[in-house]
Amino acid sequence: MDWRDFLNKIDLKSFNLEELKKLMVEIGEKSFRGQQIFNWIHQKNVESFQDITVLSKELRDKLENKYKITNLxxxxxxxxxxxxxxxxxxxxxxxxxxxxxxxxxxxxxxxxxxxxxxxxxxxxxxxxxxxxxxxxxxxxxxxxxxxxxxxxxxxxxxxxxxxxxxxxxxxxxxxxxxxxxxxxxxxxxxxxxxxxxxxxxxxxxxxxxxxxxxxxxxxxxxxxxxxxxxxxxxxxxxxxxxxxxxxxxxxxxxxxxxxxxxxxxxxxxxxxxxxxxxxxxxxxxxxxxxxxxxxxxxxxxxxxxxxxxxxxxxxxxxxxxxxxxxxxxxxxxxxxxxxxxxxxxxxxxxxxx
Missing domain, CATH: 3.20.20.70 (Aldolase class I)
Known part of the structure; x- marks a missing residue:
């Protein structure tokens, strides 16, 4: 993947809890998945969707295709x-x-x-x-x-x-x-x-x-x-x-x-x-x-x-x-x-x- 494509992805680390819940519903998932993602990003401080092991591999791949977790x-x-x-x-x-x-x-x-x-x-x-x-x-x-x-x-x-x-x-x-x-x-x-x-x-x-x-x-x-x-x-x-x-x-x-x-x-x-x-x-x-x-x-x-x-x-x-x-x-x-x-x-x- 070209680095410019990564820059154009939407950063989920900048989403609050309500925005993550809403996003999950919009992409056909249950809203509680937003809670899980929020916890893993902001409490466990994961740096990749692949590290959020409570999510299915299918959902992790789906997120990775369009979104990112900002990683300094x-x-x-x-x-x-x-x-x-x-x-x-x-x-x-x-x-x-x-x-x-x-x-x-x-x-x-x-x-x-x-x-x-x-x-x-x-x-x-x-x-x-x-x-x-x-x-x-x-x-x-x-x-x-x-x-x-x-x-x-x-x-x-x-x-x-x-x-x-x-x-x-x-x-x-x-x-x-x-x-x-x-x-x-x-x-x-x-x-x-x-x-x-x-x-x-x-x-x-x-x-x-x-x-x-x-x-x-x-x-x-x-x-x-x-x-x-x-x-x-x-x-x-x-x-x-x-x-x-x-x-x-x-x-x-x-x-x-x-x-x-x-x-x-x-x-x-x-x-x-x-x-x-x-x-x-x-x-x-x-x-x-x-x-x-x-x-x-x-x-x-x-x-x-x-x-x-x-x-x-x-x-x-x-x-x-x-x-x-x-x-x-x-x-x-x-x-x-x-x-x-x-x-x-x-x-x-x-x-x-």
Whole structure:
């Protein structure tokens, strides 16, 4: 079979349970076969219809003729010598490359997933966006990052962060479907409260997500305290102002009853002063929220430097003195380019040489 024929097949890993049941009826099978297929794909993580041994050989062959189960390939894995972080480059079926990260914490195993190949948001300090957006990932491709990491390391993932390459709310429908499937009791059954979605602030989709009332953690990449400064690092601010983002976050808190996290990357001499901390505290005053302070991971395309440890601690202290809870993100896997988009970009550049 030509590889292009395989690409044109319909991916059943991207189907939810109801869609699989409906499909089975449409092809002349009993609907419970859809339940079986869902279990074997999302709980047992099979990679081929031939592995679903509860189905007849005839049905397996029928499915294989028209459908597929998305199957990412581990292109490369990088193991940190600093901690036990693992960084993956996954090869997609169309030849594109994405990246994911596995991180071990006291509270369990977290994975950071990509939701797009590249990104179009244009944040100046982020490596993911430098070559623009190539395409959205399918629901199956987002799910399979979890499944492949679990299989490769023989572990059970307990926490998920949608904070890798891409803007999750720019791939809204596929991401929403991912959330429902990864949480499903007949799949991985990962609780919504163990899932974080990070966005640069696509306001209309924050409202849409709030109306779904899924108790995931919403994380906002803020990085500045006024629109003029934020526009310099995050072009999305030209479309949605900080005040519009904050208003949408308050709506999210009201609907979901979950605190919102604000990510704030500290860039030396840009946004890391005591005055910046005061302004941030005033901006977030009275909200059910938390600030995650992130020491910058420098990239060579932009002349930004990370704030020193003293500045970071002073910034945190200033926020807390003004009633805003804050933590400093622990750096993971710095020796393997574990920050968002860095490893994929390094690989893409090597191909050009």
């Amino acid at each position: 390939k581990i292109f490369k894995r990088f193991d940190s010598k600093i901690d036990n972080t693992k960084k993956y480059l996954f090869l997609l079926e169309d030849g594109n490359i994405i990246e994911s990260v596995m991180m071990e914490y006291k509270h369990g195993v977290s994975v950071c997933l990509s939701t797009q190949v590249g990104c179009k948001m244009g944040c100046t300090f982020c490596a993911s966006t430098k070559d623009g957006l190539i395409r959205n990932l399918t629901t199956g491709e987002i799910l399979d990052q979890v499944y492949k990491i679990q299989k490769d390391l023989n572990i059970k993932v307990s926490n998920i962060v949608l904070m890798g390459s891409g803007e999750p709310l720019d791939n809204y429908e596929n991401v929403l479907k991912f959330l429902r499937i990864i949480n499903h009791k007949h799949g991985q059954n990962i609780g919504y409260r163990h899932i974080t979605l990070s966005t640069c602030g696509i306001v209309p989709n924050i409202y849409k997500l709030a109306d779904e009332k899924l108790p995931i953690t919403l994380s906002i990449s803020l990085h500045a305290t006024n629109d003029n400064e934020r526009k310099k690092v995050m072009p999305i601010t030209y479309k949605y102002s900080i005040s519009e983002v904050i208003k949408a976050c308050k709506y999210y808190i009201e609907k979901v009853n979950r605190r919102v996290t604000f990510e704030y990357t500290l860039i030396k001499g840009v946004n890391d002063t005591k005055e910046n901390a005061k302004k941030l505290a005033n901006l977030l005053k009275g909200m059910l929220c938390h600030v995650n302070l992130i020491p910058l991971n420098p990239i060579k395309e932009v002349d930004y430097r990370s704030s020193n440890k003293k500045s970071v601690k002073n910034f945190k202290r200033e926020l807390e003195n003004r009633g805003i809870k804050a933590t400093i993100r622990r750096e993971m896997g710095r020796d393997i380019n574990a920050a968002c988009g860095q490893l994929r970009r390094k690989y893409m550049e090597s191909k050009k040489d």
